[in-house]
Amino acid sequence: MTASPSTNPIADRVTAVAAELPPSVRLIGVAKKHPASAIRAAYQAGLRDFGESMVQEAIAKQAELTDLDGLTWHLIGHLQSNKARKALEHFDWIHSVDSLKIATRLDTIAAAMARSPSCCLQVKMVPDPAKFGFALEDLWAALPQLNQLEHLKIVGLMTIPPLESSMAEVQAIFQQAQMLAEQINQQGFDRLHLSELSMGMSGDYPVAIAAGSTMIRLGTTLFGDRPA
Numbered sequence: 001m002t003a004s005p006s007t008n009p010i011a012d013r014v015t016a017v018a019a020e021l022p023p024s025v026r027l028i029g030v031a032k033k034h035p036a037s038a039i040r041a042a043y044q045a046g047l048r049d050f051g052e053s054m055v056q057e058a059i060a061k062q063a064e065l066t067d068l069d070g071l072t073w074h075l076i077g078h079l080q081s082n083k084a085r086k087a088l089e090h091f092d093w094i095h096s097v098d099s100l101k102i103a104t105r106l107d108t109i110a111a112a113m114a115r116s117p118s119c120c121l122q123v124k125m126v127p128d129p130a131k132f133g134f135a136l137e138d139l140w141a142a143l144p145q146l147n148q149l150e151h152l153k154i155v156g157l158m159t160i161p162p163l164e165s166s167m168a169e170v171q172a173i174f175q176q177a178q179m180l181a182e183q184i185n186q187q188g189f190d191r192l193h194l195s196e197l198s199m200g201m202s203g204d205y206p207v208a209i210a211a212g213s214t215m216i217r218l219g220t221t222l223f224g225d226r227p228a
């Protein structure tokens with residue numbers, strides 16, 4: 001008997017990637033620029049975690065997926081202050097807390113909404129003017145104030161290596177992020193327990209997992225090339 005061709009290649013790719021992951025790693029499907037039907041296809045293979053870069057795009061897709069139970073939404077792109085409320089309404093996780101200012105704003109609004117989102121601090125392990133994220137020295141300086149934000153669950157770090165990095169540099173960046181989380185944990189801040197590492201995309205996720213990633217954010221590998 002010959003195998004019949006799959007009618008759901010996205011589900012097949014989700015199944016194949018998920019089968020290879022250690023149980024400690026959460027797979028987040030990034031269907032940005034793809035339609036809601038792509039998320040529906042991945043859902044059929046059991047995926048429940050989805051990441052979006054843009055608040056408005058996520059809201060539009062969520063409106064088409066209200067029949068799906070148990071979805072967890074992750075904001076992975078830079079958040080502008082004026083979208084903070086919408087982000088809290090529509091996401092369970094915010095991986096891209098990239099300044100003390102946005103963290104403080106999220107905390108204030110989360111308090112008013114009686115929400116407590118899980119958050120990662122996005123950090124630039126090497127200077128990268130093209131990217132959002134805390135510079136290392138700014139992150140260290142902000143820790144005492146971040147520790148005061150009672151309505152955010154700050155549970156990890158997120159990092160994205162600069163585009164032009166070699167694989168050796170990418171590996172070093174992920175290992176340094178893992179060590180940074182440990183160093184921060186050793187400071188004894190009562191509210192900062194960084195057990196999550198959001199790192200790894202389609203081009204580098206095996207390296208990220210080897211360095212201790214707990215959340216990989218995969219777009220192209222699962223959903224194919226993004227429409228321009």
Ligand SMILES: *Cc1c(COP(=O)(O)O)cnc(C)c1O
Pocket residue numbers: 030032053076077160201202203217218219220221
């Ligand atoms: C687009 C995006 C991804 C997914 O990228 P791929 O290379 O397609 O896997 C992951 N993380 C962030 C922050 C993104 O913006």
